[in-house]
Amino acid sequence: MPLRNYPNWGLLVMLELFLISAIKIAFVVGVALGAMPFVVLFERKLLGWIQVRPGPNRVGPWGLLQCIVDGIKLFFKEEIIPDQADKPLYLLAPALVVIPAFLVLAIIPFGPTVHVLGRDINMSVTDLNIGILFFFAIASLGVYGIVIAGWSSNNKYSLLGAMRSSAQMLSYEISLGLSVVGVLLLAGTFDLRTIAEQQAGGFWHWYIFQQPLGFVLFLAAGFAETNRLPFDLPEAETELTGGYHTEYSSMKFAMFFISEYINIMTMSAIVTTLYLGGWTAPIEHGLLPPWLAGPLWFGAKVFVLIFFFILIRGTWPRLRYDQLMAFGWKIVLPLALANIILTACLVALDSPWWVFCLAGLAVIFVIDRIVTMLRRSTLRAA
Amino acid sequence: MLLEFLKGLAVTFRHIFKPHITVLYPEQKRVDAPIFRGKHKLNRYADGQERCVGCALCASACPSEAIYLEAAENTPEHPVSPGERYAELYQINLLRCIFCGYCEEACPENAIVLGPEYELAGTRREEFVMNKEDMLVKPEEGFGEYDVEAVHELPATEGLP
Ligand code: SF4
Ligand code: SF4
Numbered sequence: 001m002p003l004r005n006y007p008n009w010g011l012l013v014m015l016e017l018f019l020i021s022a023i024k025i026a027f028v029v030g031v032a033l034g035a036m037p038f039v040v041l042f043e044r045k046l047l048g049w050i051q052v053r054p055g056p057n058r059v060g061p062w063g064l065l066q067c068i069v070d071g072i073k074l075f076f077k078e079e080i081i082p083d084q085a086d087k088p089l090y091l092l093a094p095a096l097v098v099i100p101a102f103l104v105l106a107i108i109p110f111g112p113t114v115h116v117l118g119r120d121i122n123m124s125v126t127d128l129n130i131g132i133l134f135f136f137a138i139a140s141l142g143v144y145g146i147v148i149a150g151w152s153s154n155n156k157y158s159l160l161g162a163m164r165s166s167a168q169m170l171s172y173e174i175s176l177g178l179s180v181v182g183v184l185l186l187a188g189t190f191d192l193r194t195i196a197e198q199q200a201g202g203f204w205h206w207y208i209f210q211q212p213l214g215f216v217l218f219l220a221a222g223f224a225e226t227n228r229l230p231f232d233l234p235e236a237e238t239e240l241t242g243g244y245h246t247e248y249s250s251m252k253f254a255m256f257f258i259s260e261y262i263n264i265m266t267m268s269a270i271v272t273t274l275y276l277g278g279w280t281a282p283i284e285h286g287l288l289p290p291w292l293a294g295p296l297w298f299g300a301k302v303f304v305l306i307f308f309f310i311l312i313r314g315t316w317p318r319l320r321y322d323q324l325m326a327f328g329w330k331i332v333l334p335l336a337l338a339n340i341i342l343t344a345c346l347v348a349l350d351s352p353w354w355v356f357c358l359a360g361l362a363v364i365f366v367i368d369r370i371v372t373m374l375r376r377s378t379l380r381a382a
Numbered sequence: 383m384l385l386e387f388l389k390g391l392a393v394t395f396r397h398i399f400k401p402h403i404t405v406l407y408p409e410q411k412r413v414d415a416p417i418f419r420g421k422h423k424l425n426r427y428a429d430g431q432e433r434c435v436g437c438a439l440c441a442s443a444c445p446s447e448a449i450y451l452e453a454a455e456n457t458p459e460h461p462v463s464p465g466e467r468y469a470e471l472y473q474i475n476l477l478r479c480i481f482c483g484y485c486e487e488a489c490p491e492n493a494i495v496l497g498p499e500y501e502l503a504g505t506r507r508e509e510f511v512m513n514k515e516d517m518l519v520k521p522e523e524g525f526g527e528y529d530v531e532a533v534h535e536l537p538a539t540e541g542l543p
Contacts, residue, residue, distance in 0.1 A: 048399040054406070112524040316387070364384065372383045 024125045028105050031375045037067030044312045050314040051079075063225060074257075077250040080113045082154060085247065089152035094248065094255035096145030101259035103138045107131040109193040111279050111294030123279070123294060124193065131192035132184065135270060136177055142263070143169040146234060146244050149256070153247035161243025164321065165227065165234030171328040172224035172231075178336035179217035182208050182343040184275050192270075196278025203282035208275040210353050212360035213339045215275045217332055222271060224328065226263045229313040233321060268305035269298075274302050335367060414485065419481045419496040422474055424517040427464065432518065433493035435465035443488030448478035466489075469514065476502060476510040 041056065041063065048055025056063035081090060101375065111123025128134050143166055186207060187195045199205045208215045224231040235243035266277045267305020272278060279294035288296070319327065346356055404410050425433045436453030454470035462468035485494050494517075504510055 046398065049400075050394045051399050051400075051406040052397055052402050057406075121463045249411045311391055311394060315390045375383065 020119075020121060021125070022041075023153045024123075025106075026249070028108075028110075028125050029102065032102070032105055032262055033258075033264065034256060034266060037071060039261050039265065039306060040070070040257075041067040041308070044314070047309045047314050050311070071254070074254040076252060079250040080254070081245075081249050084154040086152035086154065089148050090247075091252075093145050093149035093152060094252045096317065097259045098255045098262075099139045100141040100145070101266065104135055105262070107192060108266065108269045108353070109196055109273065109278060110269070110298045111188060112197075112290045113290040122193065123291070127193045130190045132180060132190045132195075132270075132274075135192075136173070138171070139263075139320075140173050143257070144260075149248065150244040153244075154319040155247050157240040157242070158244050158246045161234045161240045161246070165244060168224055168227075168231065168233060168324060168328070171325065172264055172332070175217060175328060175332040175336050176221035176225055178333065179214050179221060179339060180274060181336075181340045182211045182214035185343050185347050186210060186272070187341070190343075192273050194279075196273050196280060199277035200280040201284060203277065205280075206275060206277040210356035210360075211339070211343070212274065212357060213335065213363050214343070214360070215271075216364060217336050217339065218275070219271065219296050220327075220332055221336075222267045223309070223312070224324075226267050227260065227308055228264065230319050230325040231324060232318060233324060238318075249286045264306060266301065268309065271305055272301040273296065276305075331371070338363065353368055388480070391398070395398065404445050418498050418500070419483050421476070421497050421499040421502060422444075422471065422479075422495040422517050424514065425495060426519055430521070432463045433491045434467060434469045434489075435463050436467040436469040436490055437490065439488045439490060440485035440494050440501055441486045444479075445482060445484060446480050447476045448475045448480075449473070449485060450475075461480055472514045472517070474512045474517070476512060477507065504508065 044066070045055040045063070056066040059065040059069050067378075081087065106125040107128050109122065109124035110126065113120050115121075119125070145168075146165045149164045150158040150160075150165070153159075158350050183195065184190065185196055189195060195207075199207060213259070223229075227234050233243075237243075240246065245253055248256060279298040281293060281297050285293075287293070343356070344361055346359060427433060436451060438451055438453065441447075441449040441451055450471070450473045451469045452471040453467045456462055456468055481496065483496050486496055488531060489495075502510075
């Protein structure tokens with residue numbers, strides 16, 4: 001048969017690529033946006049339970065429809081733009097916060113490579129070989145939205161929130177980037193999919209056991225990056241009446257709200273991928289097909305981390321501003337550097353995994369003792 | 383220090399599984415203390431006669447001037463109260479009332495008392511001005527002696543969940 005009867009192959013391949021990407025993007029965005037209201041509801045419920053009260057339970061069974069009603073309420077609320085606001089920037093800021101939050105979702109691998117109709121399909125929107133760098137680059141863009149929101153609202157509380165937020169994010173981004181270097185040294189790659197695959201075969205392969213110090217630091221810096229308690233100074237309701245989004249209402253406020261929760265999810269997903277083995281099962285079982293087991297394990301791990309986020313919100317008080325800065329620059333940053341040196345030495349010595357584990361734990365223990373003693377002596381002096 | 387943080391987390395984690403102390407209001411109602419000061423009641427004697435003698439001591443005791451009353455003479459044929467006079471018009475404006483209970487204390491006849499009812503919401507201002515019909519105890523609630531002192535002797539927390 002003559003070749004000209006066939007359609008244009010190049011176009012077909014492109015179309016196929018486009019279709020697969022579109023499906024994957026729709027899936028990821030759909031899951032993230034669909035899960036977000038339930039994360040909010042779960043947070044409110046859990047905070048309620050922690051405070052021995054039932055939490056929202058009026059709308060729908062167990063209050064399940066509360067999140068939808070909240071969304072509708074936000075949608076129909078009056079849109080107020082302050083007279084003195086810098087209008088173009090004021091309107092731009094929510095988009096600048098939401099877009100980076102969604103962009104990061106693109107690089108998260110939530111499942112293994114599967115064969116569908118004779119094609120290898122990676123369960124992630126895209127696999128960047130510099131995935132983790134992309135994450136840092138995009139995550140730091142989020143701060144622009146917050147700063148612009150605070151500045152353009154022309155409100156002192158917003159501005160204070162934005163200033164705190166920029167200072168906090170700049171400080172903790174460094175620690176966030178440095179604390180992950182330990183994993184990168186062990187993995188030898190920036191590619192999140194490869195990092196996750198290296199941890200397959202059982203939970204003892206997870207990087208959390210080789211990088212306990214890095215894990216704790218990454219989590220602390222991650223909390224600061226997502227503006228969550230105990231580092232939620234940019235919003236600090238008790239001090240700043242809402243911080244950078246004080247002047248925002250209706251859907252523009254909802255944008256900030258959505259991006260905060262999407263950020264929590266992505267941060268949990270990144271921690272899962274880097275330290276908790278990504279989509280790989282804690283114990284190889286082969287009960288479920290990999291295309292199902294992968295996302296399920298991934299979701300379960302992300303859920304546990306979100307639970308942890310909320311539990312911490314319900315437990316620890318907010319740090320004071322100087323404490324926040326001191327913690328970031330005097331504890332997290334030096335420890336992150338120490339972790340790099342330690343890991344580099346151990347990698348150079350070709351140590352087995354338990355040496356990494358013990359070394360990390362030992363550093364945590366020693367620093368903990370020192371900080372405790374220092375605090376006691378300052379308390380005694382006061 | 384890390385240990386103390388973790389201890390804190392353990393405390394909140396344990397609280398998640400504790401039974402809730404919330405009273406789910408419209409379905410569950412709290413049992414009130416006997417001295418609860420809610421909507422006013424006008425008591426009667428066992429034979430159905432009103433205790434109020436229209437002396438207006440409650441009105442002068444009221445710090446927010448919520449009580450308005452007009453007294454009238456009893457006629458021997460239709461005595462409304464055992465005294466010389468009775469309250470022909472007796473109104474309490476619940477929007478002014480602060481539920482202090484001074485009227486109850488001032489009353490020489492134990493006629494006006496503050497009852498346990500606290501569901502007082504309304505949609506129009508007029509609804510909050512109570513007349514005698516709104517406050518006089520109904521036959522099914524039981525007439526008879528009402529001992530204010532005995533109620534006030536009860537411990538404040540009795541009857542609370
Ligand atoms: S409870 Fe106090 S405010 Fe209310 S009517 Fe009686 S005296 Fe007045
Ligand atoms: S309620 Fe008591 S104080 Fe008030 S007018 Fe009647 S008898 Fe007098």
